[in-house]
Amino acid sequence: MDAKQAFRSIKQGNLLPVYVCYGTEAYIMNEFVERLLEQLVQPEHREMAVVRFDSAETTIDTIIEEAEMLPFLVPSKIILVRDSVLFAAGKESTRVEHRPESLLAYMGQPSDTSVLIFMVPHEKLDERKKLVKTAKTKEFVISFSPLQSEELLQWLLKRASSQGRSMDGKTAEELLRRVGTDMHALAAETDKLCLHAGLSGSVTLEAVRSLVPMATEQNVFKLTEELAALRTAEAIALYYDLLKQREEPIKLMALLVRQFRNMLYVKELGSQGYSPQQMASQLGLHPYAVKITGEQARKFSQERLASLLSELADLDYAMKTGRVEKTLGLELFLLKTGSQGAS
Structure with missing residues (x-):
């Protein structure tokens, strides 16, 4: 499954019990997790409903134990796991011993009250691992690759539009040329330009050239x-x-x-x-x-x-x-x- 399909799926309310998110576009991956949080957790419940782990520091048995434990005072919980060990192609140095069979068993019978999300900041998964093969078979895997040129331009236009501002293609192109392709930086600069444009205003080429420094x-x-x-x-x-x-x-x-x-x-x-x-x-x-x-x-x-x-x-x-x-x-x-x- 690619990122577009995944966003569409959660918008329709089709949530999975396990997600393996991998790729180099951290901004979109984090945005996807934020959308999941919005679907599953009330803002006032986030402290109780979101649990974070790192597979380099915590065993998979401990993570699964948390996933199987009933949530406390909230209807469901999200477990976020930063992973460069279990699914990644390269092995991060870690003193933790993992039992992959525990996760394989959990994927076969996941909890109804938890969503387990692995965030793998690598371009590829290790296709030789049974964990990866099983996750793919169950369609738990989502790829977050960099946007193509036109997609990135459309994303900038949409971000401005969502804030009630307009921006034309030439202006978006200039913004890309000045900032580069880092989506965090692009988002920050777009938001700044939208504030400058004012409600229902237009982000202009002149504003980009005068307000956005060239990286x-x-x-x-x-x-x-x-x-x-x-x-x-x-x-x-x-x-x-x-x-x-x-x-x-x-x-x-x-x-x-x-x-x-x-x-x-x-x-x-x-x-x-x-x-x-x-x-x-x-x-x-x-x-x-x-x-x-x-x-x-x-x-x-x-x-x-x-x-x-x-x-x-x-x-x-x-x-x-x-x-x-x-x-x-x-x-x-x-x-x-x-x-x-x-x-």
């Missing part, structure tokens, strides 16, 4: 765009702005290296017929980051990207050994790269 990584995206377009003056001005924000040249160079490397990977994977979604999974990037990286990569040849990475490696060595002053060294690289362009 460092997003500035590096912008820097590579300016270099590719031979806008050297703009690239240098952006670099100076980052220095004024006390960003370290070595950190900025590392981000440039990562971006040029990702551009090279996207170009190579694209030539092999990979889809954007497959690229995102292969490179560990958000789909929106793959989209922007792909747009930038089209402006560079593979040979040029490989050459730039080689130059940055030499510059890194020179800066760290003191042969080149780091602030000046990166500025000279930007000047040279901007003058030569992407060809």
